[in-house]
Amino acid sequence: MGGKAANRTVEASIHCLCQPLLSMLRRALLTAAALLPFAALAQASESISSFVANRGAASVAKDLKAIATVHAGWRYFNLRWQWPDQILGAFQRAGIATVADALAWADRMAATLSHTDVEQMEREFGKLPDGVDPALMPSATVDAIHVQYIAAQANATNGICGLTPDHEAWPNGDPSYKLASEDNWKALLQAYPGALKPYVATANDCEKSVDNFKGWLCDMRLGVLACAKVWLEIYSGTQQAPSGHVTTIIVTDMGKALFLEPQDRALQPLTYTQFNGYRGDLSSMFFRATATRIARLLI
Numbered sequence: 001m002g003g004k005a006a007n008r009t010v011e012a013s014i015h016c017l018c019q020p021l022l023s024m025l026r027r028a029l030l031t032a033a034a035l036l037p038f039a040a041l042a043q044a045s046e047s048i049s050s051f052v053a054n055r056g057a058a059s060v061a062k063d064l065k066a067i068a069t070v071h072a073g074w075r076y077f078n079l080r081w082q083w084p085d086q087i088l089g090a091f092q093r094a095g096i097a098t099v100a101d102a103l104a105w106a107d108r109m110a111a112t113l114s115h116t117d118v119e120q121m122e123r124e125f126g127k128l129p130d131g132v133d134p135a136l137m138p139s140a141t142v143d144a145i146h147v148q149y150i151a152a153q154a155n156a157t158n159g160i161c162g163l164t165p166d167h168e169a170w171p172n173g174d175p176s177y178k179l180a181s182e183d184n185w186k187a188l189l190q191a192y193p194g195a196l197k198p199y200v201a202t203a204n205d206c207e208k209s210v211d212n213f214k215g216w217l218c219d220m221r222l223g224v225l226a227c228a229k230v231w232l233e234i235y236s237g238t239q240q241a242p243s244g245h246v247t248t249i250i251v252t253d254m255g256k257a258l259f260l261e262p263q264d265r266a267l268q269p270l271t272y273t274q275f276n277g278y279r280g281d282l283s284s285m286f287f288r289a290t291a292t293r294i295a296r297l298l299i
Contacts, residue, residue, distance in 0.1 A: 045098045045099070045100050046098060046099050047097060047098055047099075048088065048091045048092075048096055048097060048098060048099065048101070048102060049088060051099050052087060052088045052091075057084035057085055057087055057088070058084045060084065060087055061083075061084040061087060064077070064078055064087070065078065065130070067106075071106060071110055072109065072110045072113050072114055072115045072117070072118050073105070073106030073107055073108065073109035073110030073111075073113065074106045074110075075115060075118045076106075076109045076110075076113050076117075076118045076121070077090070077094070077105070077106060077109070078127070079118070079121055079122065079125060079127060080093065080094065082127070082128040082220055082221070083128070083221060122191075123193060123196065124193055124196070125193055126191050126192060126193040126216065126220070127191055128191065128220055129184075129187035129188065129190070129191050130187075131183075131184065131187070132180065132184050132187065132188065132222070134178040134180075134221075134222065134224050134225065137178040137179055137180055137181075137225075137253060138178070138179050138253055139176045139177065139178055139179065140176060140177060140179055140226060140251065141175060141176045142171045142172075142174065142175060142176065142177070142299050145177060145226050145228070145251050145299055146169045146228075146297065146299060148255075149251045149255055149256075149257045150228065150249050150251065150257045150294070150297065151163060151294075153256075153257040153270055154257070154270050154294055157270050157271050159291060160270075160271045160273065160290075160291050160292070161270040161271060161291070161292050161293070161294070162291075162292075162293050162294070163293060163294050164233055164293045164294065164295045166295070167293075167294060167295060167296070167297075168295070168296050168297070169296075169297045169298075169299065170296065170297070170298045170299070171299055172298065172299060174224075177224055177225060177226040177227075177299070178224045178225050178226065179225075179226050179251055179252060179253040179255075180225050180226075180250070180252065180253060181252055181253045181254075182252045182254070182256070182258070182267065185250055185252070185258075185260060185267060186267065188217075188222070189260070189262070189265040189266070189267070190265060192213060192216055192262060192265065193216075194209065194212045194213060194216060194262060195262055195263065195264075195265045197212075199263060199276065205246075206245055206246045206247065206263065206275075206276070207246040209262045209263045210229050210246050210247060210248055210262060211229075212262070213248070213262035214227060214229065214248070225250070226250060226251040226299075227248050227249075227250045227260065228248060228249050228250075228297050228298060228299045229246065229248055229297070229298040230246065230247055230248060230249050230259075230294055230296070230297050230298075231244060231245075231246055231294075231295045231296040231297075232244050232245045232246070232247065232275075232292045232293065232294060232295065233292065233293040233295050234273070234275070234278050234287070234289045234291075234292055235289065235290060235291040235292070235293070236287055236288055236289055236290050236291075237290060237291075241278065241287050241289070244295065245275045245276075245277070245278065245292075247259055247260070247261055247275065248260045248261075248262070249270075249294075249297070250267075257270055258270070259272055261275070263276060264276070273289040273290055273291060273292055274289060275289065
């Protein structure tokens with residue numbers, strides 16, 4: 001019995017020693033596999049412009065994303081671009097002329113930055129999440145977004161949401177917009193760096209938050225997504241709040257209209273009423289919202 005127990009102890013010790021080595025080997029193999037397209041060309045000192053042209057920007061983008069999972073230097077480089085056609089310019093702005101230069105640059109960055117460091121930068125500056133591509137999304141006309149989706153669904157909430165009698169819809173001038181998935185919107189909200197900024201009356205209130213979010217979408221080349229700026233009247237029973245609320249309504253690829261609150265990084269149904277500032281109770285001198293009405297809508 002003692003011999004079996006001793007064998008198990010030895011086996012456990014060997015397992016404890018081997019696991020870190022196996023983990024290190026696995027990371028090394030992953031890194032080597034990810035770097036293969038670059039390393040193979042680096043021996044010939046191929047220029048970056050030639051490399052991107054020959055391999056294709058889309059393929060290079062996949063290479064860079066793969067490398068970034070195991071190499072903090074490349075993850076840091078990826079903050080310099082959002083779309084494949086921006087990669088060559090990102091290399092040029094960093095002063096990287098050849099593949100060999102690129103490998104050396106990334107290694108220098110990895111020597112001073114950890115994945116945790118770069119992750120924090122991604123939160124602060126915003127990085128386009130994977131899978132968000134307007135070219136692959138269905139479209140809807142402005143009239144359809146307004147009438148068939150937003151207005152129809154707001155009027156179908158049994159009086160919780162709806163349109164004011166003088167409701168206005170102001171088109172931006174574009175005839176149609178792209179419909180992203182609900183998962184796309186959740187990913188974009190998590191990537192949006194402006195959500196980290198605290199509420200400040202006037203300086204960063206609900207309307208500024210919406211404007212900043214829509215501006216960020218445009219910076220990300222996502223201004224084509226169906227995301228309408230909305231001015232709401234807020235009610236508790238029949239009593240209207242002295243001030244309203246500005247938020248957005250998005251329409252998904254499934255035709256679902258949802259409130260999108262940039263400040264809260266949240267998607268809410270059109271029956272939602274507990275926006276910031278309207279979660280109190282009238283009896284305790286705070287206005288508790290029970291209904292909303294869409295006064296104006298800018299698509």
